[in-house]
Amino acid sequence: MYFGFKDLTIKYGRNLVVEDVNIDFPKGKTSTIIGSNGCGKSSLLKTISRVVEPDQGAVIFCDKAIGKYNPKELAKRIGYLPQVHQSPTDIDVKTLVSYGRYPYKKITSGLTEKDRSVIEETIEMTGLNHLSNRTLTTLSGGERQRAWIAMVICQQPEILVLDEPITYLDIGYQMEVMELIKSLGKHLNITIIMVLHDINLAARYSHQLITIENHHVHMQQTPRTMMKEENLNKVFRIGAQIFEDKKNNCPFIIPEKSTN
Amino acid sequence: MQTYISQKNSMKIIMITLIFLVGIAASIVSVCKGAAVFSVQDSIRALFLEDDSAARLIIWNVRLPRVIGGGMVGICLSLAGCLLQGVMRNHLASPSTIGVTSGASFIGYLTLVVFPQLFYLLPIGSILGAFLTTLGIYLLAYEKGVSPVKMILSGMAVSAVFSALNDIIRSFYPDRILNATGFLVGSLNGVTWKHIQLILPYVIIGVSLCFFLPSKMNILMLGDEMSNSLGIRTERFRFLLIIVSSLLSGAAISIAGLINFVGLIVPHIARLIVGSNYKYLIPASMALGYSLVVVSDLIGRTILPIGEISVSIIISFIGAPFFLYLLRSKSKNA
Numbered sequence: 001m002y003f004g005f006k007d008l009t010i011k012y013g014r015n016l017v018v019e020d021v022n023i024d025f026p027k028g029k030t031s032t033i034i035g036s037n038g039c040g041k042s043s044l045l046k047t048i049s050r051v052v053e054p055d056q057g058a059v060i061f062c063d064k065a066i067g068k069y070n071p072k073e074l075a076k077r078i079g080y081l082p083q084v085h086q087s088p089t090d091i092d093v094k095t096l097v098s099y100g101r102y103p104y105k106k107i108t109s110g111l112t113e114k115d116r117s118v119i120e121e122t123i124e125m126t127g128l129n130h131l132s133n134r135t136l137t138t139l140s141g142g143e144r145q146r147a148w149i150a151m152v153i154c155q156q157p158e159i160l161v162l163d164e165p166i167t168y169l170d171i172g173y174q175m176e177v178m179e180l181i182k183s184l185g186k187h188l189n190i191t192i193i194m195v196l197h198d199i200n201l202a203a204r205y206s207h208q209l210i211t212i213e214n215h216h217v218h219m220q221q222t223p224r225t226m227m228k229e230e231n232l233n234k235v236f237r238i239g240a241q242i243f244e245d246k247k248n249n250c251p252f253i254i255p256e257k258s259t260n
Numbered sequence: 261m262q263t264y265i266s267q268k269n270s271m272k273i274i275m276i277t278l279i280f281l282v283g284i285a286a287s288i289v290s291v292c293k294g295a296a297v298f299s300v301q302d303s304i305r306a307l308f309l310e311d312d313s314a315a316r317l318i319i320w321n322v323r324l325p326r327v328i329g330g331g332m333v334g335i336c337l338s339l340a341g342c343l344l345q346g347v348m349r350n351h352l353a354s355p356s357t358i359g360v361t362s363g364a365s366f367i368g369y370l371t372l373v374v375f376p377q378l379f380y381l382l383p384i385g386s387i388l389g390a391f392l393t394t395l396g397i398y399l400l401a402y403e404k405g406v407s408p409v410k411m412i413l414s415g416m417a418v419s420a421v422f423s424a425l426n427d428i429i430r431s432f433y434p435d436r437i438l439n440a441t442g443f444l445v446g447s448l449n450g451v452t453w454k455h456i457q458l459i460l461p462y463v464i465i466g467v468s469l470c471f472f473l474p475s476k477m478n479i480l481m482l483g484d485e486m487s488n489s490l491g492i493r494t495e496r497f498r499f500l501l502i503i504v505s506s507l508l509s510g511a512a513i514s515i516a517g518l519i520n521f522v523g524l525i526v527p528h529i530a531r532l533i534v535g536s537n538y539k540y541l542i543p544a545s546m547a548l549g550y551s552l553v554v555v556s557d558l559i560g561r562t563i564l565p566i567g568e569i570s571v572s573i574i575i576s577f578i579g580a581p582f583f584l585y586l587l588r589s590k591s592k593n594a
Contacts, residue, residue, distance in 0.1 A: 048489075049488045050488050050489075071488070071492065075491030076491075078489070080485065089536070091537075099479055099482065100490075102475065102479050103490060103491040107475075
């Protein structure tokens with residue numbers, strides 16, 4: 001397996017979060033996990049950042065459990081952006097982006113020429129040039145999210161994991177960030193794994209969707225196969241009309257009513 | 261753009277140097293001034309010439325160790341606060357607010373009471389006390405990561421218990437604790453070369469370890485998930501920070517007792533001056549901790565015609581208003 005979860009079970013105390021999860025994320029593709037609130041999507045991702053330890057099973061990367069890797073080596077290959085960001089209030093964009101080079105640093109030395117050029121490139125690529133000296137707190141929500149994504153890209157990962165990257169953004173910034181993620185995935189040819197709440201955006205920007213329902217993986221399918229009335233009913237307890245977005249070549253839905 | 265950044269950073273280095281120079285100036289004045297005033301020449305002669313003069317006796321045996329010891333205490337407490345605020349990602353953390361001060365002095369007292377002859381055990385006891393208290397509070401507040409609120413609250417509870425125990429020991433064995441006068445009142449009065457020798461190894465180890473921490477500390481400030489995924493073994497690193505901060509605070513507490521305010525406000529003042537990047541925050545805290553304690557002790561020793569005010573009182577009087585002023589002016593700018 002390139003990357004994925006193998007027989008993964010997570011419990012918080014006695015509460016079962018997810019059980020026997022097996023997901024195989026194909027290399028170079030964008031996969032999105034969707035599911036109702038509290039279904040364990042974020043907990044699944046947190047096992048990748050090792051903040052949550054699985055009770056059984058493991059996160060597998062290149063046929064090896066991620067716990068077997070040296071953390072710094074792993075950090076050069078897997079980038080992870082949590083849902084909620086924490087940072088000092090006075091940090092500027094360039095400094096934040098430069099932290100993405102941490103896995104490449106020796107304990108005492110500063111940034112190398114290589115590090116600097118990667119930082120410059122990343123800032124350029126994510127369109128942050130004019131903002132690079134601004135403090136994070138002075139940026140708009142979308143710009144701030146772009147800066148965080150730039151930091152993770154600066155790690156030069158082959159896998160990018162994003163936990164609800166657009167949750168706190170308005171629709172304009174949501175589109176901006178999704179387009180950025182799409183273009184990064186395409187240009188850098190990286191594997192992207194996300195959790196999203198917006199089914200339509202998930203369907204539009206992903207090669208495959210994974211639904212979690214009742215502690216288990218319900219389905220792992222292409223958006224077109226997934227977006228069926230009975231599936232949406234089962235996972236989100238909604239009725240829905242399903243249409244075809246001909247311009248973007250993907251299905252989209254209009255939710256009808258809660259079937260609770 | 262590049263020059264703008266480096267200008268800002270060179271400004272920080274200048275500020276740190278200035279603060280340090282203030283501390284050095286205060287140290288020189290401290291050595292010359294006191295109940296008996298010596299000229300600078302006399303003081304210098306007393307420093308280098310071993311004779312029986314009164315100047316040599318007072319300057320070499322009394323004032324110099326007091327200045328150096330005070331400076332060391334300032335450095336240690338500030339760095340300990342600086343690290344603890346990082347470990348708990350909470351600006352209220354400091355050796356005193358999480359109960360480390362009282363824990364360290366309790367074990368310190370205990371070693372004095374149990375082994376009255378073995379004076380050199382005092383710093384080891386204090387360091388052990390600091391370590392056990394920090395670790396205990398860390399474990400109390402631990403639940404899939406540390407909750408800062410829980411940490412501070414349990415710190416307060418633990419602090420209350422140890423303070424009570426300290427009072428008990430003090431009332432039952434006043435004679436044995438008299439050995440370490442400073443230990444009681446948060447004063448630097450009576451700090452000798454012997455005290456400095458006692459804590460020097462721990463201070464050197466603790467302070468030098470601090471120079472390897474900045475880049476990791478900066479990453480730690482981005483949260484556990486982020487620091488894990490950037491390749492840090494976050495929990496293990498926290499544990500190391502707890503050990504280093506215990507070394508520093510335990511050593512300081514064992515010669516100066518309960519100086520409460522330094523570990524809390526110095527890192528804050530430093531942050532207001534140089535920002536939150538640990539690369540600058542650590543040296544700034546060191547310089548500021550040194551200067552604050554030496555200046556405060558100088559004032560405390562010389563402000564009254566007879567007798568002195570203990571350094572912890574002066575620190576509260578000058579530190580707190582200055583801190584409030586900085587807080588106010590910074591928040592206006594922002």
